[in-house]
Amino acid sequence: MRYYLAPLEGVTTHIFRRVYHTCFPSMDKYFTPFFSPHSKRGFTAKEEAEILPENHRGMRLIPQILTNQAEGFLQTAEKLAYYGYDEVNLNLGCPSKTVVSKGRGSGFLAYPDELDRFLDEVFKGAKVRISIKTRIGKDDPGEFPRLLEIYNQYPLEELIIHPRLQTDYYKNVPDLDAFEEAVRKSRNPLCYNGDIRTVQDAEGIAARFPLAPACMIGRGMIANPGLLCEIRGTGAADRDAVRKFHDLLYEEYRRVNMGDRNVLFKMKEIWSYLGALFPGCEKQLKRIRKAEKADRYEEAVKECFDQRQE
Numbered sequence: 001m002r003y004y005l006a007p008l009e010g011v012t013t014h015i016f017r018r019v020y021h022t023c024f025p026s027m028d029k030y031f032t033p034f035f036s037p038h039s040k041r042g043f044t045a046k047e048e049a050e051i052l053p054e055n056h057r058g059m060r061l062i063p064q065i066l067t068n069q070a071e072g073f074l075q076t077a078e079k080l081a082y083y084g085y086d087e088v089n090l091n092l093g094c095p096s097k098t099v100v101s102k103g104r105g106s107g108f109l110a111y112p113d114e115l116d117r118f119l120d121e122v123f124k125g126a127k128v129r130i131s132i133k134t135r136i137g138k139d140d141p142g143e144f145p146r147l148l149e150i151y152n153q154y155p156l157e158e159l160i161i162h163p164r165l166q167t168d169y170y171k172n173v174p175d176l177d178a179f180e181e182a183v184r185k186s187r188n189p190l191c192y193n194g195d196i197r198t199v200q201d202a203e204g205i206a207a208r209f210p211l212a213p214a215c216m217i218g219r220g221m222i223a224n225p226g227l228l229c230e231i232r233g234t235g236a237a238d239r240d241a242v243r244k245f246h247d248l249l250y251e252e253y254r255r256v257n258m259g260d261r262n263v264l265f266k267m268k269e270i271w272s273y274l275g276a277l278f279p280g281c282e283k284q285l286k287r288i289r290k291a292e293k294a295d296r297y298e299e300a301v302k303e304c305f306d307q308r309q310e
């Protein structure tokens with residue numbers, strides 16, 4: 001089974017990906033959070049940092065594009081090809097209202113005919129390989145068979161399925177029966193995504209879907225960056241490994257001069273997941289959440305690690 005790091009806008013930044021890659025075993029692929037096409041000739045500095053090859057040495061990085069306009073997709077893919085990317089991913093999964101109301105992300109799934117035309121145009125014009133990250137529908141799982149039929153008409157690099165509806169956001173449980181239907185019917189290689197938080201979750205997916213060659217993990221990797229070591233059977237990440245990862249991440253965010261407030265904002269978001277590794281540290285975790293100054297933050301983090309046994 002291959003394992004990919006899921007894109008999480010604002011969380012799995014180029015800094016997070018690089019620090020993860022330095023501290024833990026390599027994921028088979030890393031995905032950028034989505035790029036929205038725009039009319040500027042190149043990328044903004046912030047966008048460029050997300051794809052610069054020197055920020056991703058030794059990693060297989062797949063840039064993701066969010067749009068429902070074939071022309072914008074093709075132009076962005078071409079700009080990415082200039083940086084050496086021969087594969088891009090189309091986001092058909094984002095459930096956020098602002099995206100969905102414009103018929104993008106999982107909002108595009110409600111317009112299958114338009115989606116089919118879009119893919120036709122994109123596959124006729126693209127010089128790079130294309131994968132898709134999709135949900136199983138907008139409002140109803142009954143939408144999925146038609147979507148699969150559409151995807152089957154195109155030679156996708158892979159079809160990554162997060163088997164929830166747009167209306168689920170991240171609630172409810174992934175619909176494994178829908179994924180099973182994809183395993184039966186998809187002509188494209190599949191990747192499963194959703195709610196893998198433990199070795200048992202990963203083993204459950206691998207056992208039920210032995211024909212699916214890949215799994216993508218998001219929140220589970222942020223909550224436990226040693227999860228892949230556990231899945232691969234090389235042992236859990238000990239306290240020192242997680243500390244080293246944390247300290248490097250913090251240092252790298254501080255190095256980019258975004259100001260203490262923004263650094264703390266980024267780190268607190270990481271802790272909203274990572275806190276799960278620190279049972280019994282509720283007081284310290286609360287102090288991390290409340291910290292407004294770097295020294296307060298650092299003190300609370302130190303206490304968290306000191307209190308963790310191994």
Ligand SMILES: Cc1cc2nc3c(=O)[nH]c(=O)nc-3n(C[C@H](O)[C@H](O)[C@H](O)COP(=O)(O)O)c2cc1C
Binds near residue numbers: 007091133170
């Ligand atoms: C805060 C947040 C930001 C996300 N940003 C993106 C994104 O930019 N592109 C994307 O395809 N999915 C995005 N996702 C969805 C994740 O990639 C993934 O599909 C989802 O979290 C389910 O997988 P998991 O249970 O392993 O986390 C985001 C999810 C969260 C919670």
